[in-house]
Amino acid sequence: MWEYTDKVKDHFINPRNVGFIDNPDGMGEVGSLACGDALKLTFKLGDDKKISDAKFQTFGCASAIASSSALTEMIKGLTLKEAADITNDDIAQFLGGLPKEKMHCSVMGRDALEKAIAYYEGATIQQKEGEIVCECFGITDIEIRRAVQESGLKTVEDVTDYVKAGGGCGNCHDRIGEIISEVRGKPVLVKPVPKALTNVQKIKMIEETLDREIKPALKKDGGDIELVDFDHNTVFVRLRGTCSTCAKSQVTLKSYVETKLKELVSSDLVVSEVQQ
Amino acid sequence: MNIIYVDNNATTRVDPAVVEAMMPYYTENYGNPSSMHAFGGNVSRAISKAREQVASLINASPDEIIFTSCGTESDSTAISATISSIPDKKHIITSRVEHPAVKNLYEHLAKKGYKVTFVPVDRQGSLDLDFFYDHLTDDTALISIMWANNETGVVFPIDEITRAANDRGIVLHTDAVQAVGKIPVDVQKTNVDLLSLSGHKIHAPKGVGALYVRKGTKFTPFLIGGHQEKGRRGGTENVATIIGLGKASVLAEELVKTGMAKVGRLRDRLEKGLISRVQNAMVNGDTSSRLPNTTNISFEYIEGESILLMMNELNICASSGSACTSGSLEPSHVLRAMGIPFTAAHGSIRFSLSHYNTEEEMDFIIEKMPPIIDRLRRMSPFWNQGKPANTMLTGAECPL
Numbered sequence: 001m002w003e004y005t006d007k008v009k010d011h012f013i014n015p016r017n018v019g020f021i022d023n024p025d026g027m028g029e030v031g032s033l034a035c036g037d038a039l040k041l042t043f044k045l046g047d048d049k050k051i052s053d054a055k056f057q058t059f060g061c062a063s064a065i066a067s068s069s070a071l072t073e074m075i076k077g078l079t080l081k082e083a084a085d086i087t088n089d090d091i092a093q094f095l096g097g098l099p100k101e102k103m104h105c106s107v108m109g110r111d112a113l114e115k116a117i118a119y120y121e122g123a124t125i126q127q128k129e130g131e132i133v134c135e136c137f138g139i140t141d142i143e144i145r146r147a148v149q150e151s152g153l154k155t156v157e158d159v160t161d162y163v164k165a166g167g168g169c170g171n172c173h174d175r176i177g178e179i180i181s182e183v184r185g186k187p188v189l190v191k192p193v194p195k196a197l198t199n200v201q202k203i204k205m206i207e208e209t210l211d212r213e214i215k216p217a218l219k220k221d222g223g224d225i226e227l228v229d230f231d232h233n234t235v236f237v238r239l240r241g242t243c244s245t246c247a248k249s250q251v252t253l254k255s256y257v258e259t260k261l262k263e264l265v266s267s268d269l270v271v272s273e274v275q276q
Numbered sequence: 277m278n279i280i281y282v283d284n285n286a287t288t289r290v291d292p293a294v295v296e297a298m299m300p301y302y303t304e305n306y307g308n309p310s311s312m313h314a315f316g317g318n319v320s321r322a323i324s325k326a327r328e329q330v331a332s333l334i335n336a337s338p339d340e341i342i343f344t345s346c347g348t349e350s351d352s353t354a355i356s357a358t359i360s361s362i363p364d365k366k367h368i369i370t371s372r373v374e375h376p377a378v379k380n381l382y383e384h385l386a387k388k389g390y391k392v393t394f395v396p397v398d399r400q401g402s403l404d405l406d407f408f409y410d411h412l413t414d415d416t417a418l419i420s421i422m423w424a425n426n427e428t429g430v431v432f433p434i435d436e437i438t439r440a441a442n443d444r445g446i447v448l449h450t451d452a453v454q455a456v457g458k459i460p461v462d463v464q465k466t467n468v469d470l471l472s473l474s475g476h477k478i479h480a481p482k483g484v485g486a487l488y489v490r491k492g493t494k495f496t497p498f499l500i501g502g503h504q505e506k507g508r509r510g511g512t513e514n515v516a517t518i519i520g521l522g523k524a525s526v527l528a529e530e531l532v533k534t535g536m537a538k539v540g541r542l543r544d545r546l547e548k549g550l551i552s553r554v555q556n557a558m559v560n561g562d563t564s565s566r567l568p569n570t571t572n573i574s575f576e577y578i579e580g581e582s583i584l585l586m587m588n589e590l591n592i593c594a595s596s597g598s599a600c601t602s603g604s605l606e607p608s609h610v611l612r613a614m615g616i617p618f619t620a621a622h623g624s625i626r627f628s629l630s631h632y633n634t635e636e637e638m639d640f641i642i643e644k645m646p647p648i649i650d651r652l653r654r655m656s657p658f659w660n661q662g663k664p665a666n667t668m669l670t671g672a673e674c675p676l
Contacts, residue, residue, distance in 0.1 A: 002581075012582070013589065018655050033658055034618040036579065036599045036607070040657040057657035061581035061598070065655060137605070160605070167605030263391065 004062060005096035011066035016073050019055040026080075028115030030108055035137055035164070037064045037105065041112040043075065045120070051075050051083060056112075063095075063102040070094045071109040080117050086110065088162075089151060103162045107147065133175050136168025141179055148183045156180070197266055203230050205265040213260055218243055218252070225257065228274045235261060235271045249273075280592045280637045282546075284477075285426050285454060285570060285628035290520070291479040297523040298481070301516035309513055310504065319515055326522025330486050333525040334452075334471065335462040342487045342505045343518050347453040347474030348377040350487040351420070353498035353509070354449040354470040355381055358418045359390070361494035362447070365417035367391045371403060371432070372613040378420050378451055379609070391415070400562035401430040401614045403437075412440065418447045423455035423471075427597055427610040427626055428561030429570025431459065435466050442467055447493065453477055453485075457528035458536060458567045469493045475517060479630075480524035484517035535631045540568030542638050543629050547571045549642035554649050556664065560616055560624060569629040572597070574620035577659045578652040583625055586648040592641055597624040619658075 004012070024042035031038030037060030046052030054072040058065045070091055075083045088106040092098045098106060130142035147153055147162045156176045160166040166176050197205070210227060218225055223243030229236040237257065243249050250273075258271040281289065307316035309323055327338040344350045355378070359368065370382050372394045386392040393411045396404045403421070419441050424431045434450055441448035449470035455461050457478035463471060470493060475484035489495055489508070501510020551557055556576040575583060580598025587594060597608030599622065606612070607621040616624070627641075653659040 012585065015655065029657070033577070033622070036605065036618075036622050038657055057655060059577065059656040059658055060579050062585045064579075065582060164605055264389065 002063070002099050002102070004066075004099070007070075007094075007096040008063055008066040008098065011069040011095065012062040015056075015065055015069040017053075017055045017069065018057065020057060021053060021055050024116075026116035026120040028112040028117075028119060030111045030115060031060070033059065036060065037108060039064070039068050039108050039112045041068070041071070041109075041116050043116055045080075050077055050079050052077075060105065060108075061102070063098050064105040064108065066095055067091050067098070067105040067109045068112075071113060075113065080120065083113060084117055086113060087150060100158075100161050103151075104164050107162055133179065134165035134168065134172045137164040139163055139165035141175075144176060144179050145183050148180050153180065154184070199230065202233075202266055202269075203227075206230065206235055206261060206269075209261060209264045213264065214257055217256070223252075233266070233268050233270060235269055236274050237271060238274045278591060280590075280633075280640060282627040282629055282633065282637075282641070283593045283595050284630040285429075285626065286595055287476045287482065288479045288630055289632060290476075290481050291524060291527055293527065294480055294520045294523045298516040298520040301519050305515075309515065310502070323513055323515065323518055326518050326525075329522035329525045330473075333461070333529045334456065334473070334488060335464045336488050337491070339506070340463075340488055340491055342489060342508050343513060343521070344485040344487055344509060345483055345514065346485045347375075347451070347472050347477070348485075349498070350472030350474070350485045351375075351377040351449075351451055352381060353487055354472060354489075355385075355418065355420055356498050357489075357495045358447045358449065358470070359385070360496050362417040365415050367393070367413055367415040368417055369393045369395060369408070369411060369419045369421075371395045371397065371421050373397055373401065373425055373427075373610045374420070374422055375426055375451055375453070378422070382420070395421070397430075397613050399615050401425060401428045401560065401610070402562050402565070403432050405433070405436070408437070409440065412444055412446065416444070416446050418449060420449040420451065423450045423452040423461065424459070424567050425561070425610060426454045427608055428572045428614075429454070429567035429628070430561045431455065431565045431567060433565075434468070438467050441469075454567060454570075457524075457532065458539075458569055460532055463488060463490065475521040475524060478521075478524050478528045480521040481517050484514055484521045486521065531631055536568045539629050539631055539633070542633055542635060543569055543571055543627070545635065546627060546629075546638040546641060547573065549638065550645055553642065553646045555662075557649075558620065560611060560614065560620075570626065571628075572624055572626045574616065575623040575625065575649050576619045577656050577664055578623045578649065580623055580625060582652050583623065583648060586652065587625075587644075590644050592644065594628075595626050597626065598622045619664075 021042040021044050025045045026043045028041045040057045043051050043054040054075050056068040056072050058068040074086060074094055088110040091106040091109045130140035133139055133141050133144055143163050144159055144165050147159060151162055153159050153162060156166055156173050159176050166173050207227060210225060214225060222241050224240035226238050226240060228238050239249050253271055253273055261269045305319055307319045309316055309320035327341050331338040331341050368390055370378055382392050395408045398404060421432055421437055423434050438448050447469045450468050451472045452461055453472055453474040456473040469490045471488040473486050476482040495508060497508050499510045504510060504513055547559060550573055554575060558574050560572040560574055580596030584596050597611045599605050599607045611621045611624055658665050
């Protein structure tokens, strides 16, 4: 169970300003159903050019609903210039804090507000630019840089908590680590990746795999194989016995020998045949 | 405060009779069962009785039962013991919907160089048996497939899987943590080699489990230490909880025979009541092969954590497969493996009943859930005036 503050609970159980303003002056939509949370924010300006009304519709967890509710309360009575200064940390603080893993809910509120203000100002709703870093959640390097800078994030985990990047398959963790170090100007520890094998280790493992797995299988059909050379992850082999004259030897080489070596030694190996 | 507890696949209430059976082993009979004196010897005899009781629940013989600290330890022991006993085979099989106790260990072993096959499930959560048969090889050392799924309650065809394993001489382990105590589990009829069960899912306390090891199955201990459990699991016995598991097994045996039918009727009443009163709600999992106590219902266009916390306000305890409840950003691996659409996966709620639940409680939930769902949907941008809204945000922007 999450440790929510009383204020989060209050804004979740009794959300303020739920709904949609017809003919709004500002409207911002962020998130998606697939990603698990989404927010639609609308506001109306009064004659004094201050936000006179704001409403939200949110799909998401308790902290997403509470962050949206808090946001609408915070922006009422503000000029757009004042509202534009609200940060995600302001939203979290208004609620007495959010669990670290839920900070992305406050970021979603801030993003919706930015879009709503842009809508009013007639600016085209910002297209995502920059390089997509997290493909699972469609997060760009620009969004990650901004979060790292504004909220002083230090680790990949922090970035996931704030903007979700890296929360899916995890393939982008290294890239996120690089971005953090670029922004912060020093190297960052990313999740340790398995140490790469040295060439000597690879050759040893290839020999072992050939002897243990591959040769016995080929010998059953009267064939054999020998390791000739190893260079830049290419394994040069020579086929012997019936294999050397077999019409299917190329299939054997790719679909069996190479697959086995990739599986048991290293996924970046390529097998190449040396002619007799 | 009256708690309505429908989260029994997470844990269960310890039966008062179980507590009563355990207490003397904290207060008076605190001897070490390994001691030479009669004071300890009496405790040893009590453990033997508990072993018989647990064995009886699954129709095993007592010396095939090893007491452990939990279901996870049983799973880890079974899997590790098997692969270290069969070092020349490097292929292991499991399903895509296992409990993390098995799933994460298999993923760990994959990194260590094992070839791992995860058998997929269909939209109903049923195992793809064709895929399973196609991936049995001479190099396969172990199949570990759960008897019943904790999230959906779907019961796997463990008889057939076991026969396939037996025929090929492959060791078969089953995580039966959710099945034991809810449906008949008989290791004479279903010829599994190893079976895990957990105390706190069957009204015994947390901190105790058991592993069934069929006579003749190759075994190496996981916890290496003293001679306890005939050298198969070192460490001084957690005596009181073992006594508790024994007592709970006696009660569970009776419940499976007579009591679970009532639980099934309550579950059906709840499920029908909710599905008929809430639109855009659907049951996840094959209802024709399911534990009697479990129903997993998706309420579309809203999010599970919000539903749970609204229910929490009414002291109704359940759980969800939504991303937000797990602390991860993705919905449950079980629902994703089933291909449940995102509109539904995020809003899934699991109700898991026990014999302690009543008809009144089910009717209370049936009465209280529709307004909760309605309230959250009125907040949702994906819902508009009583039906799913047409909005740009519904697009599957992220391909998780």
